Amino acid sequence: GAGVSQSPSNKVTEKGKDVELRCDPISGHTALYWYRQSLGQGLEFLIYFQGNSAPDKSGLPSDRFSAERTGGSVSTLTIQRTQQEDSAVYLCASSFNMGGAGETQYFGPGTRLLVL
């Protein structure tokens, strides 16, 4: 069956450029999460969506990071004026309902971002 998909798989960009990362969650999943994984910081939470709303943006590291979700489905994570420390794997996950403590999160393969 179709799982969580992310695009692009890999992205190389120059410092100062903007990038957009896309996540297609499993159909029918209402909760969507963005995480990132870097060598120095491990796996860290960025933002959570319930439907199209983002009630928890507490993990976004700076105002250069933003995300939106449309139609309760696809989500886009945008990083403006990229910096070298933004280099990481950006992971998206979705879960069926409200993302409660007993629910499973299904992860995509990630987008590997390298900022030169």
Added chain:
Amino acid sequence: DAKTTQPNSMESNEEEPVHLPCNHSTISGTDYIHWYRQLPSQGPEYVIHGLTSNVNNRMASLAIAEDRKSSTLILHRATLRDAAVYYCILRPTGANSKLTFGKGITLSVRP
């Protein structure tokens, strides 16, 4: 949030059982215990979760101590494909239960 403590690494032989420990002495009564694993170059994948009782599924078993201050993930017969980083995670009850990952335990499987 309550934290978990795991050894950094563990080695196992193929086709033998593996017991991966996790300590969570500050767990609250409504925290679920989740295990995820991450194979090389892949996103994390769900393994198993429980609240109070031991749990079994097709991938593994989860043994939870009676006082819930520790748990053990059991892989009954390790395969080479089980080599991964295993994360023990506590998830508090409530909506938006984001996953807070620690360093996990790196499992190596010898053929």
